[in-house]
Every structure is written in structure tokens, then in C-alpha cells.
Amino acid sequence: MIRTLLAASAALTLAACNTAAELDIPDAEAGDISEATMVDITRTLSSDEFDGRMPGTIGEEKTVALLIEKFEAAGLKPGNGDSWVQKVPLVEITGKDFSPLTIKGGDEEISLEARKDWVGVTYREDAATSLEDSELVFVGYGINAPERGWNDYEGLDMAGKTAVILVNDPDYGTGTLEGPFNGDAMTYYGRWTYKYEEAAKQGAAGAIIIHDTEPASYGWNVVESSWSGPQAYAQRGEDAPELTQVNGWVQKDAAAKILEAAGQDLTALSAAAKEKGFKPVPLGLTASASFSNDIRKYESQNVIGILPGSERPDEYVMHTAHWDHLGRCTPADDGDDICNGAVDNATGTAALVALAEAHAKAGAPARSLVFLAVTAEEQGLLGADYYAANPVFPLSQTVGGINMDAFLVAGVSKDVTVVGPGKSQLDEYLTKALEADGRTATPNPSPEAGYYYRSDHFAFAKRGVPMLYVDGGEDLVEGGREAGKAISDEYRANRYHGPKDEFNEEWDWSGVMQDLQLFYRLGRMIGNSTSWPNWVEGDEFKATRDESCAAGEGC
Numbered sequence: 001m002i003r004t005l006l007a008a009s010a011a012l013t014l015a016a017c018n019t020a021a022e023l024d025i026p027d028a029e030a031g032d033i034s035e036a037t038m039v040d041i042t043r044t045l046s047s048d049e050f051d052g053r054m055p056g057t058i059g060e061e062k063t064v065a066l067l068i069e070k071f072e073a074a075g076l077k078p079g080n081g082d083s084w085v086q087k088v089p090l091v092e093i094t095g096k097d098f099s100p101l102t103i104k105g106g107d108e109e110i111s112l113e114a115r116k117d118w119v120g121v122t123y124r125e126d127a128a129t130s131l132e133d134s135e136l137v138f139v140g141y142g143i144n145a146p147e148r149g150w151n152d153y154e155g156l157d158m159a160g161k162t163a164v165i166l167v168n169d170p171d172y173g174t175g176t177l178e179g180p181f182n183g184d185a186m187t188y189y190g191r192w193t194y195k196y197e198e199a200a201k202q203g204a205a206g207a208i209i210i211h212d213t214e215p216a217s218y219g220w221n222v223v224e225s226s227w228s229g230p231q232a233y234a235q236r237g238e239d240a241p242e243l244t245q246v247n248g249w250v251q252k253d254a255a256a257k258i259l260e261a262a263g264q265d266l267t268a269l270s271a272a273a274k275e276k277g278f279k280p281v282p283l284g285l286t287a288s289a290s291f292s293n294d295i296r297k298y299e300s301q302n303v304i305g306i307l308p309g310s311e312r313p314d315e316y317v318m319h320t321a322h323w324d325h326l327g328r329c330t331p332a333d334d335g336d337d338i339c340n341g342a343v344d345n346a347t348g349t350a351a352l353v354a355l356a357e358a359h360a361k362a363g364a365p366a367r368s369l370v371f372l373a374v375t376a377e378e379q380g381l382l383g384a385d386y387y388a389a390n391p392v393f394p395l396s397q398t399v400g401g402i403n404m405d406a407f408l409v410a411g412v413s414k415d416v417t418v419v420g421p422g423k424s425q426l427d428e429y430l431t432k433a434l435e436a437d438g439r440t441a442t443p444n445p446s447p448e449a450g451y452y453y454r455s456d457h458f459a460f461a462k463r464g465v466p467m468l469y470v471d472g473g474e475d476l477v478e479g480g481r482e483a484g485k486a487i488s489d490e491y492r493a494n495r496y497h498g499p500k501d502e503f504n505e506e507w508d509w510s511g512v513m514q515d516l517q518l519f520y521r522l523g524r525m526i527g528n529s530t531s532w533p534n535w536v537e538g539d540e541f542k543a544t545r546d547e548s549c550a551a552g553e554g555c
Contacts, residue, residue, distance in 0.1 A: 054327025396552020
């Protein structure tokens with residue numbers, strides 16, 4: 001997906017400041033990367049013949065077959081034993097017959113209409129979902145971050161209760177990038193995915209996030225459309241962690257009414273929740289809701305190729321991109337209803353093959369290079385999350401990696417954009433690679449949106465594996481930032497997630513090939529290094545990486 005881009009030269013230096021020991025970052029020559037491969041595979045994958053590459057369709061069958069053919073021709077070996085694929089069991093849950101969300105315990109009963117006032121889903125594979133008289137507890141931002149001395153659930157038993165949670169981080173809106181949660185730069189703790197996961201860990205029966213457009217970075221219309229209709233998930237194993245019964249969102253005005261019924265004020269509680277040491281507030285109210293679920297199970301596939309390392313083949317460097325797109329979608333004015341996904345993400349998928357070819361031509365680096373084309377990114381990063389939860393190569397032996405999610409085809413640029421700068425020591429490799437290419441990083445235009453947590457690399461990051469997400473620059477050699485912004489804006493307005501994200505024979509691939517040289521250098525640098533880059537001190541993923549390293553044979 002195309003994302004609002006995050007980068008700052010100062011942030012790239014931050015990792016160096018937190019380095020405990022000097023990293024081994026070898027030099028890397030430019031690679032022999034085939035533009036013809038990029039053009040041919042992007043054209044093919046985004047043709048109507050592939051029907052939008054929706055998982056579980058003929059489009060998937062054709063995509064997987066093509067990738068296996070191209071990976072093998074590039075010189076890779078099957079990545080999953082003797083197989084090129086990892087099967088990904090998926091489940092689609094469609095809620096229906098929603099009751100109102102009913103709040104009791106105040107002077108009057110509050111009834112909130114589904115979709116208009118609240119939305120809810122279940123991650124459980126149950127034919128019927130029911131939340132009955134569950135006690136409501138306001139838990140501030142719903143964060144338990146030991147490394148930051150912060151626990152919104154301190155001293156609370158959430159068994160059977162429903163958490164009412166604020167969106168984003170406690171120090172959102174400060175206007176700076178300083179603070180216990182990086183100021184306006186959203187951390188993992190600000191994402192709704194984290195808030196639901198933590199509520200489940202705490203034993204909650206339900207978790208309801210209060211929607212607020214500015215800190216959420218999208219309006220209620222996005223919540224309503226995204227959280228109604230079919231919801232796809234990776235099927236869970238027998239030993240999977242417990243889940244809440246219901247996860248959902250509630251309109252801000254509706255939340256204010258709920259808190260008023262409890263004798264509380266949303267504005268005052270929100271201000272209190274920003275302060276360290278905040279204590280959760282039982283509201284003296286109960287919540288009830290019910291709905292039924294249609295459940296469909298099906299199977300998709302990740303495609304995995306590997307270039308075995310020449311010296312340390314049991315140390316792995318990941319390259320990830322998602323092969324899937326949306327299939328059939330809302331028709332354009334001309335009746336075209338195939339979302340071809342040329343930019344998003346036929347380009348990134350083609351890049352996996354082009355980089356594999358170039359690395360194989362140059363000869364394997366010391367470490368193994370893994371090329372992972374994941375499924376179901378558009379349905380919630382499902383293929384990447386399934387791999388990271390069921391890794392073919394142990395995460396403790398996975399050094400780090402690079403994610404490629406949509407190359408906006410434009411001309412050569414002076415810069416790159418880095419989503420989530422300053423998080424890990426991989427930034428030092430990036431800095432050296434940029435110097436070799438004579439390029440720079442752009443400032444951070446929208447840190448509050450938390451885009452680092454919205455693409456496939458996140459599945460690895462939250463399990464401790466350092467990952468880079470680098471996108472193309474907007475400071476074009478011809479036309480500067482104005483031209484780059486115009487191209488980006490036009491794509492988002494007219495083509496992103498629509499039928500007009502189609503291949504164009506007139507595209508200028510020079511900027512894409514420039515970006516691929518950067519990724520190639522990074523792969524060689526990490527692949528030939530003897531160091532194990534970690535997250536910077538205080539990062540939300542560092543404790544997980546340290547624990548993984550202590551338990552495994554890598555790092």
C-alpha cells in the first residue's frame with residue numbers, strides 16, 4: 001500500500017546514538033538489477049488475466065505459479081523444505097443481526113445503534129457472539145509498557161469486564177517528537193491492534209476504543225466501512241492466546257454520553273489518562289451486545305525462496321512484499337471492476353524477483369537471503385502475521401529485513417522516505433547505503449498516523465525482528481518536491497485501491513531502479529555483516545528481541 005511517508009535525517013542518526021557496540025557494516029557494490037524483469041512481472045501480475053490477485057481465487061493460483069517459476073529461474077532454492085510455499089489457513093467471519101450496544105446502570109439505559117454509533121466484531125470462530133452485562137472500566141490508553149514504566153491496567157482484574165480505551169498514545173498532540181511515547185509520533189501502543197491484544201492478555205471480555213478523528217487519523221466513515229462486512233483472520237492454533245469476545249469502536253459523542261451516565265467527564269478523564277500513574281476507573285455501568293456470525297474457512301499461500309548463505313546459512317535476512325490485491329471492486333465510470341494493483345503491490349512483488357536475480361548473479365553473501373511473498377496483506381497483514389507466528393526460519397536466527405510495499409513509479413529522486421525512522425540499528429546500514437547512492441532522507445510529515453505498524457514488516461517487528469520499511473522519495477531530480485507530491489497525490493486520489501491502478505507502458509522506471517539499488521546494497525550489507533542489529537534502547541520491541549535472542553541460537 002502507498003502510505004504517508006515517515007523519515008527524518010536526525011532520526012536516522014538516533015540509532016547510532018543508542019548503539020552499544022560499533023556495528024560491522026561492510027561496503028556493498030551496486031548490483032546488476034534487471035529493469036526488464038521489473039517491467040515484465042509488474043505487467044503480468046497486474047493484467048486482467050490475474051483478476052486482481054485476490055487470495056482464494058484463480059488469481060492466486062496464477063500468481064503463486066508465476067512466482068515459483070520466477071524464483072526458481074532467478075537461482076533461488078525452495079524456502080520451505082522441498083516446497084516453495086507455506087500454506088496459510090484463513091477464516092472469514094461476517095457478523096450480522098447486530099443488536100444495539102446497551103449500557104445499563106445509570107439514570108437511564110443507553111442504546112447505541114450498530115454502525116451509526118458503534119461497530120463490533122469477534123475474532124473467535126463462534127456462530128453466535130454475546131456480551132452480557134459486562135462491567136465497563138475506563139483504562140485510559142490501554143497501555144502496559146514496562147520499559148516505559150507505564151501500566152494502565154495496574155492492580156486491575158479485567159476478567160469478564162469490558163475495557164473502554166482512548167485512541168493513539170498519551171502524549172499525542174504535544175506538537176513535538178519528545179515524550180514518553182515519542183510525542184506526536186505514534187508508537188505501537190497507539191495502534192488499535194495493540195489495544196485489543198493487550199485487553200485480551202488482561203482477560204477482558206470486550207474492548208471498545210473511543211473514536212476521535214484527529215488522533216485516529218481517519219473518520220468514522222473509515223471505521224464503519226472497514227469494520228462491517230467480512231473480516232478475515234489467520235486461523236489460530238490450539239495453543240493460541242485467549243481472545244476477547246467482542247472488539248469494537250464507539251463514536252466519541254456516544255462515549256461522552258456513557259461516561260456522563262457514570263458521573264464522569266470524557267475530557268477530564270482523557271486529560272488524566274495522559275499522566276503517568278493514571279489509575280483505571282470502574283464506571284459502575286454494564287454493556288451488552290449480541291450478533292451472529294457466518295464463518296468461511298479457506299486456504300491461501302505464502303511463496304518463499306532462499307539464496308543460501310556462503311558462510312553462515314543459518315542466519316537469515318528477510319525481503320518481504322505482498323503479492324495479493326483486492327480482486328473485484330467498485331467499478332470505475334467505464335465499468336472496469338478489476339482492482340489490478342499494479343503499483344500496489346505488483347511492483348513490490350516484481351522487486352523480490354529482480355533482487356533475487358541480482359543477488360544470485362553476484363553470488364550469495366555470508367548470510368542466507370530469504371525472499372518472502374506474502375498473502376492477504378490487504379485483509380490485515382494476514383500472510384505475514386501467519387509466517388511470523390509460524391516461521392520457517394527461526395526468528396531468533398533472523399537478523400532483520402526489508403519490506404517493499406508499492407513503488408510509486410516516478411523519475412529519479414534526491415531522497416528516500418523511511419517509515420518509522422530511529423527505531424532500530426538498521427538505520428545505520430541505511431545511512432551508509434544512502435551515502436553510497438548520494439541520497440538523503442525526507443522530514444517526517446505525519447508521525448501521528450503510525451504507518452510503521454500498517455504493513456507486512458510489522459508482523460516481524462512486533463515479534464522482535466528489526467525491519468526497515470523504505471519508500472521512494474518525493475524530491476524528484478526533475479520538478480523537485482512539488483512534482484513528487486503531485487504524482488503521489490494523483491495516485492492516491494485516482495488509482496489507489498481502485499480499478500485504475502493499472503500498468504502503463506509509458507512509465508519511467510528510473511526512480512524505481514534507483515530504489516532497488518538501495519535495497520540491493522542493504523541486502524548485501526546486512527548479509528555480509530557479522531553484527532546482529534537490535535532495536536534502540538527504549539523501543540517497544542527491544543525487550544521481545546532480547547528475550548528471543550536469549551532463548552535462541554542466533555543474535
